[in-house]
Amino acid sequence: MAIEILMPALSPTMEEGTLSKWLVAEGDVIRSGDILAEIETDKATMEIESVDEGVMGKILVPSGSENVLVNKVIAILLEEGDDADTEMETKPEPKPEPTPAPEPEANAPAAELTPIAVATARTPPETDIPAGTEMIATSIRDALRDAMAEEMRRDDDVFLMGEEVAQYQGAYKVSRDMLEEFGARRVIDTPITEHGFAGLGVGAAFAGLRPIVEFMTFNFAMQAMDHIINSAAKTRYMSGGQMACPIVFRGPNGAASRVGAQHSQDYAPWYGHVPGLIVLAPYDAADAKGLLKSAIRNPNPVVFLEHELMYGEVFDVPAVDDWLVPIGKALVRRTGTDATITAHSRMVGFSLAAAEILANEGISVEVIDLRTIRPLDCDTILTSVRKTNRLVTVEESWGRMGIGAEIAAMVTEQAFDDLDAPPKRVHQVEAPLAYAANLEALAMPIPQRIAQAVRDVCYV
Amino acid sequence: MSAPKSKSKSKTRKPAKASNRDPKQLLHYYHEMLLIRRFEEKAGQLYGMGLIAGFCHLYIGQEAVVVGMQAAIDEGDQVITGYRDHGHMLALGMEARGVMAELTGRETGYSRGKGGSMHMFSTEKNFYGGHGIVGAQVSLGTGLAFANAYRQNDRVSLAYFGDGAANQGQVYESFNMAKLWNLPVIYVIENNHYAMGTSIERASSEIHLHKRGLSFGIPGFEVDGMDVLAVREAGDMAVKHARSGKGPIILEMKTYRYRGHSMSDPAKYRTRDEVNEVRAKSDPIEQLKALILKAGFADEAALKAMDKQVRAVVNDASDFAQDSPEPDVSELMTDILA
Incomplete structure (x- = not known):
């Protein structure tokens, strides 16, 4: 029997990749462990080895192919006795794996829960950008890198440190090419030692440098929390204003994909609780760049x-010389009249998708991208709620004591008479995030659940 | 004294003969130690009167450590320590008035009354605190050294910590990075034998704390921390080592605190006899006093006059603190963000 070689998933977040180069040709004898090809994932370029032995029968996806979906058959390996032609002809193209649909909630029609595509290419709102500005399509990864590189060119006191930021080019490739440009003095690989290097960074900031401390993920920053809170956030106050701590702690946050409970968590409410910290959580690339540049210049400790x-x-992303986005300003991503949704980070996209669903039902939703978690832009939220009279909050973190809890309390305190319905919170269920695909999908907010929450507050 | 030949060799550093010393220098050390002692005695008194609240960790008994190390560093070098910090600030030349006013929570204190005993800073004197979380200052102090290396400015940092902090994980994370990057940091372990109420023997598998850096390649030395001249000499060696680009170094100061861990500690974990014996045999101030008198650098009357002057400074600080107002209520919400 011929063996199908499939496009492998080489990272938890990989859905497709580039088949950069085949290192074997048709007719080659393949031994187990031979390197077959180079594949570029969303995180790195990796080699794939053969598990099986045989003869390379047919290469179906040529070198240089981009956007090859995971699980697509990329080649056929023939075992002893296989006849190449028959094997090739009889093999139908396998159907792509169906995306697992979340289990329907008891009272929700199943049809509504089918995941829908969330549009990703979005124009930043015009309010921030001068008319006629040239725009450049940029990934969030590159926008973050550009922000750091621009600030490092501008100020020698800015440096980047963290695990794998230099030679490896960043665990998520965010610091790609930075070592080459800035050298090992300013792009510094640390040992795996979050508590220690966070403290070291804070000490360097006390001495007047402006460190950017990258955590490979914020899940690992829990080891460093003492320094983020006790050392960085409180020292200005405890010193009566004498000391400053201009530092940025940044890295990926929130649930990834199928990585289990210890690697899937939104820390926005944790840090959002602490006076003395600024907490930012951008959604799109323009904000990622503009807010990170503002964060690096800010004289306070910033959690990004x-x-x-x-x-x-x-x-x-606007092609302007010095693209800065102000800290402390939320952004109305979509205007509407019937209900207000607040969200941050990835949940902004989900909320916009929910607004799209609801628009088809005749419900007009205003979507506020919080952008800054602390200090919270209460004015923008209150102005919106006073217009729509209904509030739904959305976040990836758990609901209890969360961002939504805070916003609901704030709105209830300050705009009680404007509310036509109690605020509703959409958030991760109150359980550690499960690994199983169906349970993971059930736990997290999705556009359909956000839409349902809006219908609930609208009493439809 | 030159840099160590053997990294693993434990060594108690003995002072040179007093007669080889500059009399002015010895009298200065005496004055500084006396100032710390009298200041701390007064702080203890004010605590008893309810004028100082919360945690208050006195430095009495350990004075030779900061005074000796202070003599070894230059202007611009940085100092950071934990919560037993009053002595470090006085040795750095911070005003007794400002420290006492902070202890009493007044607006004239170094942190305008918002820090308290454990949280004072002076950017002018390069004092970076004053930290209440055991061991935090070790990472932070390593970061100060990182900044010096980054700027190539020839400055060194002193990170003081105790035998209790020596068991914190971040200490070893810091040792690793400090040696990996050869940062100019001097780790001064003030081993006073008790981590709060737990003796070092009950808490540490390796009680020779100067050896704790060996697996990182950091040389370490044991120093008689009750002898200001031994401290000064070890400090000179360590500062030279760090400033010359050889990276971090550890000095384990064998010292002793006479008072409890904090003002609320009855110190039942050790005997009165133990304390009295240390006081009688190796009090840092009495030892230096004997040297000064023996060498004829000053007579009893002169030292008594110095004590009187020191007491006046401390009383003035106490009066100043008590006469100062509490911080204005508007201070509640300032200095949170810039």
């Missing part, structure tokens, strides 16, 4: 939450 699943997403 990126989303692990969004690094590869492409958005327009």
Whole structure:
């Protein structure tokens, strides 16, 4: 029997990749362990080895093919006795794996829960950008890199440190090419030692440098929390204003894909709780770049939450010399009249998708991208709620004591008379995130659930 | 004294003869130690009167460590420590008035009353705190050294910590990075034998703390921390080592605190006899006093006059603190963000 060689998934977030180069040719004898091809994933270029032995029968996807979906048959390996022609002819193209649909909730029609595509290329709102500005399609990954590189060119006191940021080019390729440009003095690989290098970074910031400390993920920053909170956030106050701590802690945050409970968590409410910290969680590439540049220049400790699943997403970024986005300003991503949704990071996209669903039902939704978690832009939220009279909050973190809890409380305190319905929160269920695909999908907010929450507050 | 030949060799550093010393220098050390002692005695008194609240960790008994190390560093070098920090600030030349006013929570304190005993800073004197989380200052102090290396400015940092902090994980994370990048940091372990109420023997599998850097390639030395001249000499060696680009170095100061861990500690974990014996045999101030008198650098009357002057400074600080107002209520919400 011939063996199908499939496009492998080489990272938790990989859905497709580039088959850069075949290292074997048709007719070659393949031994187990031989390197077959180079594949470029969303995180790195990797070699794939053969598990099986035989003769390379047919290469179906040629070198240089881009956007090859995971699980697509890329070649056929013939075992002893196989006849190449028959094997090739009889093999039908396998159907792509169906995306697992989440289990329907008891009272929700199944049809509504089918995942829908979330549009990713979005124009940043005109309010931030001068008319006629040239826009460049940029991935969030590159937007973050550009922000750091621009600030490092501007100020020698800015440096980047973290695990795998230099020679490896970043665990998520965010710091690609930075070592080459800035050298080992300013792009520094650390040992795996979050508590220690976070403290070291804070000490360097006390001494007046402006460190960017990358955590491979914010899940690992829990080891460093003492320094982020006790050392970085509190020292200005405890010193009566004498000391400053201009530092940025950044890295991926939030649930990734099928990586289990310890690697899937949104820390926005954790850090959002702490006076003395600024907490940012951008959604698109323009904000990722503009907010990160603002964060690096800010004289305070900043926690900058990126989303692990969004690094590869492409958005327009204004081609202006010094693109800065103000800290502390939320952004109305979509205007509407019937209900207000607040969200941050990846959930902004989901909320916009929910608004699209609801528009087809005649419900007009305003979507607010919080962008800054702390200090929270209460004015933008209140202005919107006073217009729509209904509020739905969306976040990836757990609901109890969460961002939504805070916003609902704030709105209830300050705009109680404007509300026509109690606020509703959409969030991860109150359980550690499961590994199984169906349970993972059930746990997290999706556009359909957000839409349902809006229908609930609209009493339809 | 030259840099160590053997990294693993434990060595108690003995002072040179007093007669080889500059009399002015010895009298200065005496003055500084006396100032810390009298200041801390007064702080203890004010605590008893309810004028100082919360945690208050006195430095009495350990004075030779900071005074000796201070003599070894230059202007611009940085100092950071934990919560037993009053002595470090006085040795750095921070005003007794400002420290006492902070202890009493007044607006004239170094942190305008918002820090307290454990949280004072002076950017002018390069004092970076004043940290209440055991061991945090070790990573932070390594970061100060990182900044010096980054700027290639020839400065060194002193990171003080105790025998208790020596068991914190981040200490070893810091040792690793400090040696990996050869950062100019001097780790001064003030081993006073008790981590709060737990003796070092009950808490540490390796009680010779100067050996704790060996697996990282960091040389370490044991120093008689009750002898200001031994401290000064070890400090000179360590500063030279760090400033010359050889990277971090550890000095384990064998010292002793006479008072409890903090003001609320009855110190039942050790005997009165143990404390009295240390006081009688190796009090840092008495030892230096004997040297000064023996060498004829000053007589009893002169030292008594110095004590009187020091007491006046401390009383003035106490009066100043008590006369100062508490911070204005508007201070509640300032200095949170820039």
